[in-house]
Amino acid sequence: xxxxxxxxxxxxxxxxxxxxxxxxxxxxxxxxxxxxxxxxxxxxxxxxxxxxxxxxxxxxxxxxxxxxxxxxxxxxxxxxxxxxxxxxxxxxxxxxxxxxxxxxxxxxxxxxxxxxxxxxxxxxxxxxxxxxxxxxxxxxxxxxxxxxxxxxxxxxxxxxxxxxxxxxxxxxxxxxxxxxxxxxxxxxxxxxxxxxxxxxxxxxxxxxxxxxxxxxxxxxxxxxxxxxxxxxxxxxxxxxxxxxxxxxxxxxxxxxxxxxxxxxxxxxxxxxxxxxxxxxxxxxxxxxxxxxxxxxxxxxxxxxxxxxxxxxxxxxxxxxxxxxxxxxxxxxxxxxxxxxxxxxxxxxxxxxxxxxxxxxxxxxxxxxxxxxxxxxxxxxxxxxxxxxxxxxxxxxxxxx
Amino acid sequence: xxxxxxxxxxxxxxxxxxxxxxxxxxxxxxxxxxxxxxxxxxxxxxxxxxxxxxxxxxxxxxxxxxxxxxxxxxxxxxxxxxxxxxxxxxxxxxxxxxxxxxxxxxxxxxxxxxxxxxxxxxxxxxxxxxxxxxxxxxxxxxxxxxxxxxxxxxxxxxxxxxxxxxxxxxxxxxxxxxxxxxxxxxxxxxxxxxxxxxxxxxxxxxxxxxxxxxxxxxxxxxxxxxxxxxxxxxxxxxxxxxxxxxxxxxxxxxxxxxxxxxxxxxxxxxxxxxxxxxxxxxxxxxxx
Numbered sequence: 001x002x003x004x005x006x007x008x009x010x011x012x013x014x015x016x017x018x019x020x021x022x023x024x025x026x027x028x029x030x031x032x033x034x035x036x037x038x039x040x041x042x043x044x045x046x047x048x049x050x051x052x053x054x055x056x057x058x059x060x061x062x063x064x065x066x067x068x069x070x071x072x073x074x075x076x077x078x079x080x081x082x083x084x085x086x087x088x089x090x091x092x093x094x095x096x097x098x099x100x101x102x103x104x105x106x107x108x109x110x111x112x113x114x115x116x117x118x119x120x121x122x123x124x125x126x127x128x129x130x131x132x133x134x135x136x137x138x139x140x141x142x143x144x145x146x147x148x149x150x151x152x153x154x155x156x157x158x159x160x161x162x163x164x165x166x167x168x169x170x171x172x173x174x175x176x177x178x179x180x181x182x183x184x185x186x187x188x189x190x191x192x193x194x195x196x197x198x199x200x201x202x203x204x205x206x207x208x209x210x211x212x213x214x215x216x217x218x219x220x221x222x223x224x225x226x227x228x229x230x231x232x233x234x235x236x237x238x239x240x241x242x243x244x245x246x247x248x249x250x251x252x253x254x255x256x257x258x259x260x261x262x263x264x265x266x267x268x269x270x271x272x273x274x275x276x277x278x279x280x281x282x283x284x285x286x287x288x289x290x291x292x293x294x295x296x297x298x299x300x301x302x303x304x305x306x307x308x309x310x311x312x313x314x315x316x317x318x319x320x321x322x323x324x325x326x327x328x329x330x331x332x333x334x335x336x337x338x339x340x341x342x343x344x345x346x347x348x349x350x351x352x353x354x355x356x357x358x359x360x361x362x363x364x365x366x367x368x369x370x371x372x373x374x375x376x377x378x379x380x381x382x383x384x385x386x387x388x389x390x391x392x393x394x395x396x397x398x399x400x
Numbered sequence: 401x402x403x404x405x406x407x408x409x410x411x412x413x414x415x416x417x418x419x420x421x422x423x424x425x426x427x428x429x430x431x432x433x434x435x436x437x438x439x440x441x442x443x444x445x446x447x448x449x450x451x452x453x454x455x456x457x458x459x460x461x462x463x464x465x466x467x468x469x470x471x472x473x474x475x476x477x478x479x480x481x482x483x484x485x486x487x488x489x490x491x492x493x494x495x496x497x498x499x500x501x502x503x504x505x506x507x508x509x510x511x512x513x514x515x516x517x518x519x520x521x522x523x524x525x526x527x528x529x530x531x532x533x534x535x536x537x538x539x540x541x542x543x544x545x546x547x548x549x550x551x552x553x554x555x556x557x558x559x560x561x562x563x564x565x566x567x568x569x570x571x572x573x574x575x576x577x578x579x580x581x582x583x584x585x586x587x588x589x590x591x592x593x594x595x596x597x598x599x600x601x602x603x604x605x606x607x608x609x610x611x612x613x614x615x616x617x618x619x620x621x622x623x624x625x626x627x628x629x630x631x632x633x634x635x636x637x638x639x640x641x642x643x644x645x646x647x648x649x650x651x652x653x654x655x656x657x658x659x660x661x662x663x664x665x666x667x668x669x670x671x672x673x674x675x676x677x678x679x680x681x682x683x684x685x686x687x688x
Contacts, residue, residue, distance in 0.1 A: 049504070051612050053512035182658035209657045213616050215606045218536055219409050219651040222402065225530075237514050241606055248524040248531050270516025271608075310511035 030305055032067045032083050035105045038343045039082035040075075040331070042067070042324065043107035045098040045122070046114030048087040051213050056114045058317030059136055060085045061306050062298075063111065066324035076331055079342050081324075088118045095121040103129065108343075108350045111323050112149070114316060116140035116156075116185045123149050132351035134327060134358075136319035139260075140185050144385025148351050150358055151387050152319040152326070152368065152379075154285060156186060159259040160193025162391055163231065163283055167257075168199045176202050177227030179220060179242055181234050182209040190233035190259055205231075210238065221246035232258040236265035236314075243276045250278060253399055258282035264314040266396050279399040283391050285368040286315035293375030295367040315368070322366040326379070329364050330357040359383050405530050406652045407645065412536040412605070414644020415543025419598040420621030421628065421636035422550065423591030429567040429631035430587045433491045437475060437498035438595060439618015441468050444502060445596030446609035447510060450517045457519050465596045472592025473585055481581070499615075506611040514610040517603050535604035542601065546594070547637050554633060559586060567631065620647075623668050629681025638679060643667075 035041045044063070046056035067083045075081060084105065086098035095118040102110070110126060112135030113119040119138030126133050127146040134150040135143060141155045154162075167176065176198070181187040195205065206227055208220040221242065224230055228251065232239050239262055243250075255278065258265075262282035266273045266289070273280060290296045298321055302313045334353045335341050341353065358381045369377030369389030379389045420442065427435045448467045452460035479498050483491050522534035554560035565573040566583045574580055602617065603609065620643060628639025643664055650660040671679060 049507065049512070051512075051610065053507070057512065207654045207657075208651070209654075210651075211658070211661050213612060215608060215613075216413060216602070218413075218533065218605055219406065219648045220657075222405055222409070222530075223652060223654060223657075237608070237610075240516075241608055244607060245533075245605075248526070248533075268514065268516060270518065275521075310513075312513060 030061070030064050030068055032064045032071070033080060034084055035082050035107070036343070037106070039080045040341070040343055040345075041082050041084070041106050041108045042111060042327065043084050043086075043102035043105070043109075044111035044113065045086045045088040045095055045102070045118065047090040048085070050089045052090040052115060054312065055137065055314065055316045056085075056087070056090075057311045058314050059111075059114045059320040061311055062302065062313070062317035062321040063136075063324050065298075065301060065305060066321045066328075070324070070328050076328065076335065076341065081328070083324075088113060090115050090118060092118045092121045094118070096125060099125050103131070103347070107131070108345060108347045109133075109327055109354065111136060111320065112143070113138050116143065119143050120185075130348040130351045132347075132354040134323045134354075136323045137316040139189075141189060147355060147385075150381055150385040152323045153315075153387065154260065154391065155386050156189035157193040158386070159283060159391075160190040160195075160233070161197045163190070163233075163257065163259065164194045164197035166283065166393065167194075167202070167229070167231075168197075171229050171255075172199070172201065174202075174228035175206070175226060176229050176231060177206040177208070177224040178231045179208050179210075179217075179224060179234065179239075180232070181211065181238065183211045184234075186235075186261065187233050191231070194231060194233070214238075215241050217242045217245040221249040225249050225251070227251070227254060229255045229257055232256055232262065234258070235261040236263065236268065240265055240268050240271045240273075243278070243280070244271070246278075247276060252277045255279040255281065255399070260284040260286070260315050262396070263288050263394075264312065267312055269309065273397050274400075276397065277400045279395065280397045281393060281395040283393050284315060285389060285391055286318040287392065287394055288313060288315065288318070290371075293367075293371045294365075295371065295375075298367050318368050322364070322368050322379070325366060326364040327354065330354055330362055333357055333362060358385075401528070401530055402652070405532055406648050408532060408540065409536055410645035410648030411641060412540040412543070412644070413648060414641035415540055415547075416598050416601050416605075416640075417617065417621045417624045417644050418637045418640025419543055419546060419594045419601070420617055421625040421640045422547075422633065423594050424622050424625040425628070425630055425633060425636040426563070426587050427591050428625070429633075430563055431480070431584050433480065433488065434495060434622075435480075435588075435591070436492070436495040436618070436622075437502060438591065439614035439616075439621070440499050440502040441472060441592050441595035441614065442599040442602065442617060443506060443609065443611065443614035444468060444471055445599030446517060446603055446613060447506060447515075448596070449519065449600065449603065450510075450515060450609060453517060453519065460519075461600055464600065465593050468592040468596035468599075469589045472588040472595075476585060476588040503611045503615075510611070512611060514608045514613075516607050517609050518607045519600070519603055522604065533605070535601075539601040539604055542597075546597065550590075550594075551633065559583070563587060620664070623665065626678055627668055627671050629678030632678070632680045632682070635678055635680035 047053050048056045067081045071080050088094045110133035112133035113122045116138045136152045139153045139156050141157050180191045208223040364379045365376040370392050423438045445464045445468045448464035449460045452463045524531040524533045562578045624639035624643045625636045628635030650656050
């Protein structure tokens, strides 16, 4: 009896150990070169495990896709690109180590961090070493504080202000509520700017909040049950949980109005957005349901290359794809001006070259922002490192 | 009326915390260890429901409970039993290891993104202006029944009394012919069954599941168990319900809401300062 149990246990444990191996085979369909002397080395950190892993994974996949496309097309005049990402689990305390590791391995250019909290640590470290970074999705206002930092996403204040402007124009006389995450820089940052720019005629807004990985919002929906418009500067998972809890509690003709974090709310496995009676919309820079233009091509390629069930695409990924291409285009432009760029250029030299491009007349045409006639959007950067592109209000679902 | 809704919500949430806290407290009382992997059993229970949901919801619930019982026993046999008699620190670290193992395994199998598990769309009870979901009401009702049943089980059955005996004095119980290993196994089985039910009721309130899903309720329930007096069954129930009500009342006041968690843990500190063994914890005289 006892030996049989041990044998079975051994078998089960062996099988359990094999699961990661099998799973790894599946998700690594796309291989990009890792750091070597002859390549231009791009590094970043982001959450690949833990509660926010879904963002880091989308960023990693999309950046890999861009790098492999660029390499297939011949790289930068024959010089290939390499990419490495280290898991920071969305924890600021892990960033210093990850950053040092990347730098030691020869990172020349960075995509910074995926999320804001670790990014605030990252910007200090990269400033000391003068390493250029263009973050796809760390939206904090303080992220591009120093000259070496740039953002592909809208900064929080931009989103808060843009949303307030939209409210002032369209929702006068309505009762406004807000549901936010009180321990999150992204959420509180946007809300603060939103309240600042909102007309006084709205009076005081009703607020409910949550923290950490809380998901039970049956109490919070009660606090907002009289509101006409609910502003939700949060990510889509808690938003979907809030909307589920609020199905019959929140007014049926109310509007849920989010920011770019709400992108992907209609693609959550098993969550039927049409079961929510209220309107759901958000202000964003990427339409993950695009059917035309460059964005649609990218979505198609992503879904063909990766397992979109387990590693779904979101606007974080789209921004990362744009980041890699923007860096590539900027390097190309610099090379055309006679700059010497290869795998041995130091990170600091690289930083000066890219800074000059991004703060100069450089304009990049990408997949995030409002598409123009050619299907691509026009993107440029301010001297402070903030992005210039047009936001789109996107209605995920009309009211029933 | 609003306060009544808050109270019902709080009692229902508290019922879930109490169910999880019972697992912590029973394992602590009997095996004298903190099973930090307990919260993750809730998560496993949720995923187990997800797997069989398309076949039949009732079958899925039964499967989930059985699977969690099996898992609880397997974890005890594989990870904790070899460490019986080892230092408490080694057992604690092992429990944390098991917790990470379960979370990582779930992430590998199901992915990191949350999954919706809609067992049944129960709708809401509407009374005039206010409405409250049936999920909340069912949770409240079931948790009361479960707690009464557990109390009766411990008080009236032979196994239940053996459990009390082991928690009071392990060596004396052994001398009286109680099979300690057997009792510990049953404790883990009951704890895991309660955790899987807690997972079920959480899904009725919030129909989503993710690999780190069990962490927060686990910590809250552990807090509840300590507030009530770890090792005490009525203490775990009291602590769980207290914590659930405090959470909902705090969340219903907008200015206080951002500090809800701080308040919950502050209560723990205050209670430990006033009564170090928890509200219903027994004071043990140490023999020197």
